[in-house]
Amino acid sequence: MSINLDQIKAEISDVGLKATHQRIVIYDYLMKSKTHPTVDRIYDDVKNHIPSVSVATIYRVLEDFVTAGLIYKVATREGTMRYDANTAPHNHIYCTNTQDIIDYNDQELNDLIANFLSKKKIKNFKISDIKLQINGEKLDPDDSVSIN
Amino acid sequence: MSINLDQIKAEISDVGLKATHQRIVIYDYLMKSKTHPTVDRIYDDVKNHIPSVSVATIYRVLEDFVTAGLIYKVATREGTMRYDANTAPHNHIYCTNTQDIIDYNDQELNDLIANFLSKKKIKNFKISDIKLQINGEKLDPDDSVSIN
DNA sequence: TATTAAATAAGAATAATTATCATTTAGGAA
DNA sequence: TTCCTAAATGATAATTATTCTTATTTAATA
Ligand SMILES: [Mn+2]
Ligand SMILES: [Mn+2]
Ligand SMILES: [Zn+2]
Ligand SMILES: [Zn+2]
Secondary structure: OOOOOHHHHHHHHHHHOOOOOHHHHHHHHHHOOOOOOOOOHHHHHHHHHOOOOOOOHHHHEEEEHHHHOEEEEEEEEOOOOOEOOOOOOOOEEOOOOOOEEEEEEOHHHHHHHHHHHHHHHEOOOEEEEEEEEEEEEEEOOOOEEEEO | OOHHHHHHHHHHHOOOOOOOHHHHHHHHHHOOOOOEEEHHHHHHHHHHHOOOOOOOHHHHHHHHHHHHHOOEEEEEOOOOOEEEOOOOOEEEEEEOOOEEEEOOOHHHHHHHHHHHHHOOEEEOEEEEEEEEEEEEEEEEOOOOOEEE
16 A cells, blocks of 8 residues: 555654554555645545545545644645645646646755845744745646756 | 726726726725735625625626736635735735735845746746745734835 | 616525534553 | 553534526616
C-alpha cells in the first residue's frame, strides 16, 4: 500500500494523532499526489483502498492534518478546496482553464521575495508564510507545464 | 450616493453592461471599500441604499463584474469569496486570525517578481496575473497593519 | 412615449462542508 | 495477550454558500 508505512505512521503520531487506517491511506495518497486534489478526488481514490470510508471522514482527516501542519489547504476561485502534502515553501502555477495547480519550486525566487520583504517593515504583523500564485492558461491543455 | 455617478455609469456601460441602480450601488460600494468584503457584507450594506435588493442579485452582479474584468474575486481558506475593485497589480496581506485582507501596493515588488519570472521560461503557459499572498497574524488585532 | 432585450426579486435547488451520534478501533495498561 | 477507554469513524442530517428558475420590472433606444 505504502512505500514507507512506518514513516507515515510516525509522521501522523508525531503530531499527536492516532495512526488510523484511514489517516494512513489519505496521507500516503497525498504524499504521492502531485495534482493538489479535491475532496471528491481523494474520496474516490481512497475508496479503492477502503471501500467503507465515509466522505465525512475525508473532510475530518484533511482538516485535522491542516490544523496539525501536516498538509496545506489551497482555496480556489471555483469554490472547492485543494490539498497539498508539500509543506515546504513553494509557489503555484494555476491554469484558469483546466484548474490544474502545478508546483513551482524555485529557491532563488523564494529567497528573492523573503529577502525583499525582510527589508520592508510590516508593522503590527507577523508573517507565517508567503505564497506566490501565477495565474494564466496552459497553451495546450493536454500538455504539461515545465519550467526552464 | 456616489462621488462620481457619471464615471461609475460609464465604467459599467463600457464593459457592455446596463447601468442599473443595483450595479451602480454595488460598484460604487466596492470602489470605496478597502476591506475586500464578502457577499454577505456587500448585501447588508447595499440594502441600506436599496432595501428590496435580492442576495441573488448581489451574486449575479459580482460574477458579471468579475467576468467583465471590473473587479477581482479572491478565494479564502474560510470558503467564502471576497471582492476587490482594485484591479491594478497589487498583493495581499492576510491575517489568519481576523480574516482581514490588506492591500500591499509596492511597485518595486511587482517589478521584482515580474522581472524574475520573465527571465524564467515557463513552457506551455501564458501568464495572466501574478499574486503574492503574505499570510500571518496581526500582533494587535485592533490595530492596523502598515508598511515601512 | 413605446418597445423590448436584459436585469431583478423571490424562492427553490444544488454543491460543499460541518455536525450529530451510535458504533468501532488504536494504543496504552494490566 | 487481553482489556479498557478515549478518540475516530460511518451514516446521515443540517448548515452554508452559491446557482438556477421564472414571473415581473427596467434601462436604453427609437
Ligand atoms: Mn483591495
Ligand atoms: Mn460552498
Ligand atoms: Zn503545492
Ligand atoms: Zn486587493
